[in-house]
Amino acid sequence: MPVTALLAQLQQWQQQAAQLHIRLPVIWQGSQDNLLSHAAVLLSTISYDKLYWLGTEAPADAVNLTGKQNYQLLGSECDVLVVNAFSGFNADLVAASAGCVKAGGIWLLLCPPFAKWQQQANPAHKSLLPYPLDAATHQGGFLSFWLTQLQQQNALFINEQHATELLSWPAMAQPNQATAPCITAEQQVAVKAILYVVSGHRRRPLVLTADRGRGKSAALGITAAQLAAAGKQIILTAPSPQAAATALTHFSQHVPAAQQSNLQFIPFDELLRSTKTADLLLVDEAAAIPTPVLQQLLQRFSRIVFATTEHGYEGTGRGFQLRFQQYLNQQCPGWRKLQIQQPIRYQQADPLEQLIFNCFLLRQSSNELTYSAKDKISALTYQAKDWLNNTNKLQQVFSLLSLAHYQTQIKDLAALLDNPRLQVVTLEQNSQVLACVLISSEGDIPPELAHQIYLGERRVQGHLLAQSLAFHLAQPELASLSLWRIMRIAVQPALQKQGLGTKLLGFISQQAEQQNIRYLGTSFGVSTELLQFWQRNGYQAIRLGVSSDKASAEYSILMLKPVTADGEVVQQLNRQFGHNLFLTLSGQYPLLNTRLALQLATPLPDIPALTEAELKQLALFCRNQRPYELIEPILQRWFCKHYHALPPELAAPLCSLYWQHSSWPALLTQYGFNNKNSALALFRQHIAKLISAAI
Numbered sequence: 001m002p003v004t005a006l007l008a009q010l011q012q013w014q015q016q017a018a019q020l021h022i023r024l025p026v027i028w029q030g031s032q033d034n035l036l037s038h039a040a041v042l043l044s045t046i047s048y049d050k051l052y053w054l055g056t057e058a059p060a061d062a063v064n065l066t067g068k069q070n071y072q073l074l075g076s077e078c079d080v081l082v083v084n085a086f087s088g089f090n091a092d093l094v095a096a097s098a099g100c101v102k103a104g105g106i107w108l109l110l111c112p113p114f115a116k117w118q119q120q121a122n123p124a125h126k127s128l129l130p131y132p133l134d135a136a137t138h139q140g141g142f143l144s145f146w147l148t149q150l151q152q153q154n155a156l157f158i159n160e161q162h163a164t165e166l167l168s169w170p171a172m173a174q175p176n177q178a179t180a181p182c183i184t185a186e187q188q189v190a191v192k193a194i195l196y197v198v199s200g201h202r203r204r205p206l207v208l209t210a211d212r213g214r215g216k217s218a219a220l221g222i223t224a225a226q227l228a229a230a231g232k233q234i235i236l237t238a239p240s241p242q243a244a245a246t247a248l249t250h251f252s253q254h255v256p257a258a259q260q261s262n263l264q265f266i267p268f269d270e271l272l273r274s275t276k277t278a279d280l281l282l283v284d285e286a287a288a289i290p291t292p293v294l295q296q297l298l299q300r301f302s303r304i305v306f307a308t309t310e311h312g313y314e315g316t317g318r319g320f321q322l323r324f325q326q327y328l329n330q331q332c333p334g335w336r337k338l339q340i341q342q343p344i345r346y347q348q349a350d351p352l353e354q355l356i357f358n359c360f361l362l363r364q365s366s367n368e369l370t371y372s373a374k375d376k377i378s379a380l381t382y383q384a385k386d387w388l389n390n391t392n393k394l395q396q397v398f399s400l401l402s403l404a405h406y407q408t409q410i411k412d413l414a415a416l417l418d419n420p421r422l423q424v425v426t427l428e429q430n431s432q433v434l435a436c437v438l439i440s441s442e443g444d445i446p447p448e449l450a451h452q453i454y455l456g457e458r459r460v461q462g463h464l465l466a467q468s469l470a471f472h473l474a475q476p477e478l479a480s481l482s483l484w485r486i487m488r489i490a491v492q493p494a495l496q497k498q499g500l501g502t503k504l505l506g507f508i509s510q511q512a513e514q515q516n517i518r519y520l521g522t523s524f525g526v527s528t529e530l531l532q533f534w535q536r537n538g539y540q541a542i543r544l545g546v547s548s549d550k551a552s553a554e555y556s557i558l559m560l561k562p563v564t565a566d567g568e569v570v571q572q573l574n575r576q577f578g579h580n581l582f583l584t585l586s587g588q589y590p591l592l593n594t595r596l597a598l599q600l601a602t603p604l605p606d607i608p609a610l611t612e613a614e615l616k617q618l619a620l621f622c623r624n625q626r627p628y629e630l631i632e633p634i635l636q637r638w639f640c641k642h643y644h645a646l647p648p649e650l651a652a653p654l655c656s657l658y659w660q661h662s663s664w665p666a667l668l669t670q671y672g673f674n675n676k677n678s679a680l681a682l683f684r685q686h687i688a689k690l691i692s693a694a695i
């Protein structure tokens with residue numbers, strides 16, 4: 001088909017898409033030069049306000065998305081989005097950006113003919129890899145998978161010869177069921193729910209969640225306008241001014257001019273520093289704001305609405321859902337959650353949204369899990385090469401990892417399909433995945449290279465555990481052994497705390513032993529619950545990372561378990577770790593909570609016991625015959641020697657004082673003491689009981 005005829009046809013299809021309120025996915029295969037000139041002609045014949053471009057060769061009027069962070073795309077919109085796959089194909093950014101295209105808009109993928117694309121996807125053509133993976137281990141599995149999926153989608157496919165229409169055009173969108181200014185009935189419900197946060201009881205926040213383009217931000221703006229008109233003061237915050245733009249636009253459209261000033265947009269960091277108050281705080285794109293910030297906002301404002309998307313690939317992660325919502329359960333048990341399903345930016349059966357969800361396995365399985373503790377459970381192992389013929393299982397594993405792990409992104413799917421060093425072990429019943437583990441085979445590093453890593457002269461990709469053992473722990477000889485690193489473990493949420501995670505780790509230990517793996521290791525953002533889980537399974541802490549994860553405020557911990565290797569080495573590393581942790585706690589880990597610190601540290605055998613005279617001093621303190629200041633050094637040493645055997649009521653405040661070097665005022669607030677004397681009275685009471693046998 002001549003290009004002019006093709007362009008005329010495309011224009012017609014675009015009009016049809018606009019009428020049906022959908023976006024048009026167009027996949028154009030050919031040579032880069034031809035496609036770029038066709039795209040230029042196409043863009044000169046259609047009308048658009050905003051053009052987004054992913055990849056090189058962006059025209060001057062385009063917003064280039066390359067290098068943007070995924071979360072920066074939330075809440076922004078465009079009419080045309082061109083993905084130039086000739087200059088790389090970052091799957092997470094491709095998925096995140098597709099949500100920006102408005103109805104009647106075009107999503108244009110420029111790519112080599114599929115057969116050629118597939119052939120070229122080898123390390124020699126790194127720019128064409130579907131994800132910037134380690135070229136040495138790349139196998140092309142993800143690209144094969146994505147191309148197979150893509151060809152089955154309801155999209156327009158164009159090559160040099162011809163263009164094929166959509167397989168099916170969706171039916172006309174449902175007529176409007178809402179009262180203005182809302183567009184959908186669900187949006188109207190959301191507006192009512194937000195109003196109720198102001199009129200109902202205090203401390204009952206609302207969490208409004210939805211996929212992209214469901215009208216969350218608009219609902220915030222519409223409600224704010226109603227409240228402002230009634231004289232209420234509202235603060236709106238968001239990760240960036242751009243993310244607040246839609247809410248502000250809808251607010252301005254609906255608020256009487258005289259009440260415009262009743263809403264203020266304040267960036268979240270500025271809001272934390274100020275002492276401003278309001279009748280309602282609206283937080284848009286909340287999942288892209290660090291959890292500790294959200295927690296502080298929750299302390300400050302008694303009426304809050306959080307609106308957010310939840311997908312990991314959007315750059316916000318599921319951390320919001322997994323961690324912040326747990327926090328809400330504890331702090332504000334009356335909180336409510338509302339989800340909006342129906343899209344507004346485009347219609348329900350939008351082919352582009354379906355394409356993205358299908359090709360990147362982003363749909364959460366809606367099947368009910370049927371599980372019986374009595375029936376047989378099998379443990380199965382999968383490698384990268386096994387997935388192409390088993391997409392159903394891949395979907396289950398990826399959904400479970402996304403559901404349970406806040407960092408899961410599409411690049412993890414790519415790694416599963418591409419990286420031969422990764423294996424997945426599942427627990428299954430009736431072909432349903434109940435739990436899974438992602439393991440990376442590491443180590444076996446030649447001694448010479450391990451020594452260079454130890455000296456800090458080299459780094460090796462894909463060997464995080466081995467690298468850390470050689471570099472951080474100065475144990476290069478361990479990096480030369482066969483190691484397995486457990487990258488992720490997840491149990492179906494409904495089946496957690498029933499022993500499945502333990503069972504899975506037990507199976508992995510057995511497998512590791514059979515394959516003569518010397519050590520098993522793992523690294524994750526540490527919390528008291530997770531630490532307990534791993535400790536109960538025989539893993540010992542050997543290193544705590546010095547910086548905390550921005551989103552979760554958690555420190556990353558490295559744990560090790562001997563399999564066929566000498567257990568004494570791990571014991572030794574664990575002892576050293578406890579000792580070092582003790583010495584550095586105050587300076588390095590200001591955010592580590594006391595309970596966790598106590599759980600992490602191990603007894604410190606080289607602290608001298610108290611002499612008889614010192615014990616007597618302590619006893620006199622208990623009888624109120626010695627001032628605290630005098631016995632403080634003695635008490636500190638006694639605490640360090642015995643902390644692991646002390647009751648938590650005593651251990652926790654002493655830990656704050658002596659390890660974390662809390663100030664007295666901070667300590668009193670943290671533990672709810674009226675004053676220093678009442679804290680000292682508690683200390684005396686406990687210590688008297690504990691030392692009575694010793695004197």
Ligand SMILES: CC(=O)SCCNC(=O)CCNC(=O)[C@H](O)C(C)(C)COP(=O)(O)OP(=O)(O)OC[C@H]1O[C@@H](n2cnc3c(N)ncnc32)[C@H](O)[C@@H]1OP(=O)(O)O
Nearest residue numbers: 404487488489490491496497498499500501502524529533
């Ligand atoms: C490297 C990483 O991936 S770390 C991240 C781990 N994964 C996640 O956080 C995802 C969500 N959580 C899960 O999928 C699961 O809860 C897992 C994998 C953490 C644990 O698996 P489960 O099957 O729930 O644990 P299991 O029942 O075997 O628990 C064993 C022990 O761990 C501890 N434990 C596990 N979960 C918890 C919890 N939420 N709170 C307190 N203790 C816990 C308990 O001590 C328990 O022993 P007990 O039953 O005698 O009290």
Ligand SMILES: Nc1ncnc2c1ncn2[C@@H]1O[C@H](COP(=O)(O)OP(=O)(O)OP(=O)(O)O)[C@@H](O)[C@H]1O
Nearest residue numbers: 075181182183212213214215216217218246344345
């Ligand atoms: N009631 C409404 N009236 C007019 N336009 C609306 C209305 N609700 C939503 N829209 C429009 O629909 C589009 C999507 O809405 P909005 O941005 O609020 O959705 P969202 O769920 O916040 O999306 P994202 O996750 O991309 O931020 C926007 O262009 C918005 O202006």
